[in-house]
Amino acid sequence: MAGLKDFPKFGALAGLNILDSGSNIAGPLGGGLLAECGATVIHFEGPKKPDNQRGWYGYPQNHRNQLSMVADIKSEEGRDIFLKLIQWADIWVESSKGGQYDRLGLSDEEIWKVNPKIAIVHVSGYGQTGDPSYVTRASYDAVGQAFSGYMSLNGTTEALKINPYLSDFACGLTTCWAMLACYVSTILTGKGESVDIAQYEALARIMDGRVMQFATDGVKVPRTGNKDGQAALFSFYTCKDKRTIFIGMTGAEVCKRGFPVIGLPVPGSGDPDFPEGFTGWLIDSPVGRRMEAAMEKYVAEHTMEEVEAVMQENQIPCQRVYELEDCISDPHWKARETITEWDDPMLGHVTGLGLINKFKNNPSKIWRGAPLFGMDNRDILRDLGYTDEEIDGLYAKGITNEFDRDTTIKRYRLKEVIPHMKDE
Numbered sequence: 001m002a003g004l005k006d007f008p009k010f011g012a013l014a015g016l017n018i019l020d021s022g023s024n025i026a027g028p029l030g031g032g033l034l035a036e037c038g039a040t041v042i043h044f045e046g047p048k049k050p051d052n053q054r055g056w057y058g059y060p061q062n063h064r065n066q067l068s069m070v071a072d073i074k075s076e077e078g079r080d081i082f083l084k085l086i087q088w089a090d091i092w093v094e095s096s097k098g099g100q101y102d103r104l105g106l107s108d109e110e111i112w113k114v115n116p117k118i119a120i121v122h123v124s125g126y127g128q129t130g131d132p133s134y135v136t137r138a139s140y141d142a143v144g145q146a147f148s149g150y151m152s153l154n155g156t157t158e159a160l161k162i163n164p165y166l167s168d169f170a171c172g173l174t175t176c177w178a179m180l181a182c183y184v185s186t187i188l189t190g191k192g193e194s195v196d197i198a199q200y201e202a203l204a205r206i207m208d209g210r211v212m213q214f215a216t217d218g219v220k221v222p223r224t225g226n227k228d229g230q231a232a233l234f235s236f237y238t239c240k241d242k243r244t245i246f247i248g249m250t251g252a253e254v255c256k257r258g259f260p261v262i263g264l265p266v267p268g269s270g271d272p273d274f275p276e277g278f279t280g281w282l283i284d285s286p287v288g289r290r291m292e293a294a295m296e297k298y299v300a301e302h303t304m305e306e307v308e309a310v311m312q313e314n315q316i317p318c319q320r321v322y323e324l325e326d327c328i329s330d331p332h333w334k335a336r337e338t339i340t341e342w343d344d345p346m347l348g349h350v351t352g353l354g355l356i357n358k359f360k361n362n363p364s365k366i367w368r369g370a371p372l373f374g375m376d377n378r379d380i381l382r383d384l385g386y387t388d389e390e391i392d393g394l395y396a397k398g399i400t401n402e403f404d405r406d407t408t409i410k411r412y413r414l415k416e417v418i419p420h421m422k423d424e
Helices: 028-036 058-064 078-090 107-116 141-148 166-189 197-206 210-217 253-257 285-301 305-315 324-329 331-335 377-383 390-397 406-409
Strands: 017-019 040-043 067-070 091-095 119-124 193-198 234-238 244-248 318-320 337-344 348-353
Touching: 017 028, 017 078, 028 040, 028 058, 028 091, 028 166, 040 078, 058 348, 067 377, 078 107, 091 166, 119 166, 141 166, 141 197, 166 193, 166 197, 193 197, 234 285, 244 285, 244 305, 305 318, 324 331, 377 390
Parallel strands: 017 040, 017 091, 040 067, 091 119, 119 193
Antiparallel strands: 234 244, 244 318, 337 348
């Protein structure tokens, strides 16, 4: 257990206070990543509504270093707790249907009455504004993938949903930088700021130029699976031993090094298809088809390992598809601690993804695993000024709640669904 006054100081964001009342992935991921950088993050949940990610591997992975506070925001006592935490926080992030907090009487303007300088981050499927018939719709990852149009770009004969939860995680990463941008605005202006994040827009924003290409010129790139739909020599190729590898032979210097390997003339050596400074070409063109034919012939004559070795020797970007066992055993993953171990209050000793973005002077760290539901209630409430008697009263009224590990194991039937816990 931990409170507001004994949170360890470390990382690039030490001293930054974040209140997160979101659920699932799209909103909370931002706070989770910032907690790994040293921000003090409180995950705020309702007593009858634990986060949907609890009871599975996602919550321990994405909520490390956080504190857990449980209170009923719809009750007077629970709202008082929430508003005290608003006073404490530099950033408040929530994820719900558009306008949910307005309907609870907690609009941005009401929040700024309590803390005029707080940065407010709203995350929802469709945004806080727009067509009213969309704003209050519920959304999950697949909804964002479908509504954004991103699914239509992937697959072959039919649109393909990308796993795991691409829309949720793209939105979570957008939330992360938007939280910091909103907070920086409050520092520069001395006034509170609010940002409205729509899940589908976060995914639409990473469609590169595909929307512009269609909206401006009516060109729709066909779905081509693992074959790039636009650039030649920028795809996965099947080798002599039926194993596949990605090869990206584009860019002036890469083409100069790579073309002789696959039997094409060096750009600038006299062939009109490949003039000096040639960087690549469209796949659906005579030149693009010539390039693809040369690559297909080359890989058909060599094993994947032979192709990989030659491409790496010539500094041609390439990569065979890693399975998870390849990731875990890879020496580079190990050297950078992309995989690491820690102790989790729910799952015990676990191995999972480590800390990304390596800060030199103020390194991130994992100081604790994701908290159990309500694990830090008492410490946080004491730090907010509540007496033990008052805290006991909040529990008695159902204003707050908590699950110990045994209750957690039973509630989520962890011995049935988590292999390493079956014998506990």
